[in-house]
Amino acid sequence: MAPVYNDRHSATSSPNRRRSRAGDPTTAEDEAPRFLVEVTLPEGALSERRRAGLVEDATRTVLTAAGLSPQDALRVWVLVHEQPDATWGAGGSVVRYADLAALAQEQRADA
Structure with a gap:
C-alpha cells in the first residue's frame, strides 16, 4: 500500500502526482x-497491551464509520504520540499525568 501524501505544497509542485476525486494529492x-x-496521551499512560x-x-471504528471491511485495515494508520509529563497544558495551566490519574480515579469513585 502506498501512503497518502499530505504535504500539499510539495505534492502540488509535481505534475505527475495523482489526485483524488476531491482534488487532494495522493500516491494511492x-x-x-x-x-x-x-x-496524543501522557507518556506512560498505556501499557503495550x-x-x-x-x-x-x-482502526475498527474508522473502518465501520467509512463502511469498509476488516480487509481494508491497512487503509487506516494510527499514530500514538506520548507527551512527556509537564508538557501538556489545558485551561491555561500545565497538567501533570498524576493530576489526570487522580481526577479519573475521583470520577470513577463518584460514578
Whole structure:
C-alpha cells in the first residue's frame, strides 16, 4: 500500500502526482480513502497491551464509520504520540499525568 501524501505544497509542485476525486494529492493506486488517526496521551499512560488495543479499536471504528471491511485495515494508520509529563497544558495551566490519574480515579469513585 502506498501512503497518502499530505504535504500539499510539495505534492502540488509535481505534475505527475495523482489526485483524488476531491482534488487532494495522493500516491494511492486506487480511489479508496485512506485515514490517519493521531492520538496524543501522557507518556506512560498505556501499557503495550492497552496501546495495541487502542490502535485496534481506532482502526475498527474508522473502518465501520467509512463502511469498509476488516480487509481494508491497512487503509487506516494510527499514530500514538506520548507527551512527556509537564508538557501538556489545558485551561491555561500545565497538567501533570498524576493530576489526570487522580481526577479519573475521583470520577470513577463518584460514578
